[in-house]
Amino acid sequence: MRSAVCHSEGMSVFCCVECRLLQPPTTQCVECAAGMTAPVELVRELLYYRDTKLLRGRDWSLITAFIAGSSIAMPVLAPVAIGSAIALGVHKLVLWRKKRAVAGVTLPPLTAAEGATTLYGVARKFRGTVSSLVDTGPVLVEHAAVKDKRGAVLLRRSESAPFLLEVEGAAPVLVTGVTRMTSASVPARIQVARGDERLGRMGVPADFAIAGNLEVASVAPDGPVLAVTGVLEDEAVAELAFHRDGGQARVMRGRAGSPVLVSDRRLIAAAL
Ligand SMILES: [Zn+2]
Numbered sequence: 001m002r003s004a005v006c007h008s009e010g011m012s013v014f015c016c017v018e019c020r021l022l023q024p025p026t027t028q029c030v031e032c033a034a035g036m037t038a039p040v041e042l043v044r045e046l047l048y049y050r051d052t053k054l055l056r057g058r059d060w061s062l063i064t065a066f067i068a069g070s071s072i073a074m075p076v077l078a079p080v081a082i083g084s085a086i087a088l089g090v091h092k093l094v095l096w097r098k099k100r101a102v103a104g105v106t107l108p109p110l111t112a113a114e115g116a117t118t119l120y121g122v123a124r125k126f127r128g129t130v131s132s133l134v135d136t137g138p139v140l141v142e143h144a145a146v147k148d149k150r151g152a153v154l155l156r157r158s159e160s161a162p163f164l165l166e167v168e169g170a171a172p173v174l175v176t177g178v179t180r181m182t183s184a185s186v187p188a189r190i191q192v193a194r195g196d197e198r199l200g201r202m203g204v205p206a207d208f209a210i211a212g213n214l215e216v217a218s219v220a221p222d223g224p225v226l227a228v229t230g231v232l233e234d235e236a237v238a239e240l241a242f243h244r245d246g247g248q249a250r251v252m253r254g255r256a257g258s259p260v261l262v263s264d265r266r267l268i269a270a271a272l
Contacts, residue, residue, distance in 0.1 A: 013203035015040040015155070017047070019107055022157045022203040030178050031158060032108075033257035040205060047102045047155075102210055104152020110182060113258030118229040120265055121167040125221040126174065126239075130159040133201045134188055134216050141262050142218035143181040144202060146192060146210060154210055157202040163221070165228050171250060174237055175228055175262070178254035181217045183263040188216040219262060228252065230260035 013022050016029035017036040023029070029037045036043075129138035140163040145156035162176035192199055193211040204210060219226060230252030240249040254260035 013040050013205075014038060015043055015047070017043050018105075020047070020105055020153050020155050022155055028256055030256050031180060031259055040203065044205070044208070102154045102208070104148040104150065104154050107153055110180060110259070110261055112229045112261060113231050113255075115231050116229050116258075117232055118227050119165060119167050119173060119232075119252075120225055120227055121165040121173075123175075123219055123221060123223060123226055123262075124164045124166055124172070126162045126164050126176075128161050129221060130161050132216070132218055133157065133159075133198050133214075134190070134218075136201075137220070139218040139220050140223075141179050141181040142216065144198075144214060144216045146199070146202075146204075146212045146214050148212045154212055155202065155204055165226070165252075172240075173228075173232070173250045173252055174235075174240065175230065175252045175260055176254070177252075178256060178259040179262060180254070180259040181219060181262050183217055188214075190214045190216070219264070225265040227263050227265045228260060229262075230254060231258075 012025055014025050014037050015022050016032060016034055017038075018034040019029060019032040021029055021031050022040060023031075023037070025039075026037055028035055036046075123140050125140070129140055130142065131137065132139045132142055133144045139159075141160040143156065143158045146154045148154055158180055160179035160181075162174060164172040165175050166172050190198070190213070191211075192214045194209060195206065196214075198214060199208075199210065200206060233251050233253065234248050235251040235253070236247050237249040237251065238247050240247050252260045
């Protein structure tokens, strides 16, 4: 029986089986809102899959229950009452497990929330920063993905701290909630293998057989001009009371399934 893996803060790391996002404990993936999110140690067998369709829906809880039993010796475990779909799922699990390599997945394109607008500006620190996986330096938004040779995503992590977007000719906009970095002017690409400290900081269990390219995109405070896409709302933010009466501020708040999207504007310009 494997022991639960712990984060540096002593918290369990959850993994979304659909989009491979490592994240703090949750019942729903913070980014894609999938329910198939569970402790990474529990779902590690599922990461050998490329196709998760079979696992969706109500079978999910049963399959995780099987895996939680640490053994997936199918014929012994499966009582007669269990449906054939689940039997097939567990059978496939056994087959895929033998491949012994985490299968890369292609992420669906990120789509902006309905009613979203794009603002351009420079990110300023609000309350604080998060530390970069690469060099632990202060960043506001970061996305790190381990990809295989074909560019498919094995595991990834996304971090952000609320920040103020300084927009020309208007009050700053508070960007908070689920925030996803989609590009960087200089995407750092580092070869990583099991035991790499950066993988450890991402929350990848130390005994995970994982190797590939780590691609990191991040934005530091006062960095380049960004394109930030999200739904603009008015919210009361006490800390912004000096900007407007009563602290009513313009806020872009990212939610599960519709994160605020952040990209480097220079890249967009280069692509046009
Ligand atoms: Zn997800």
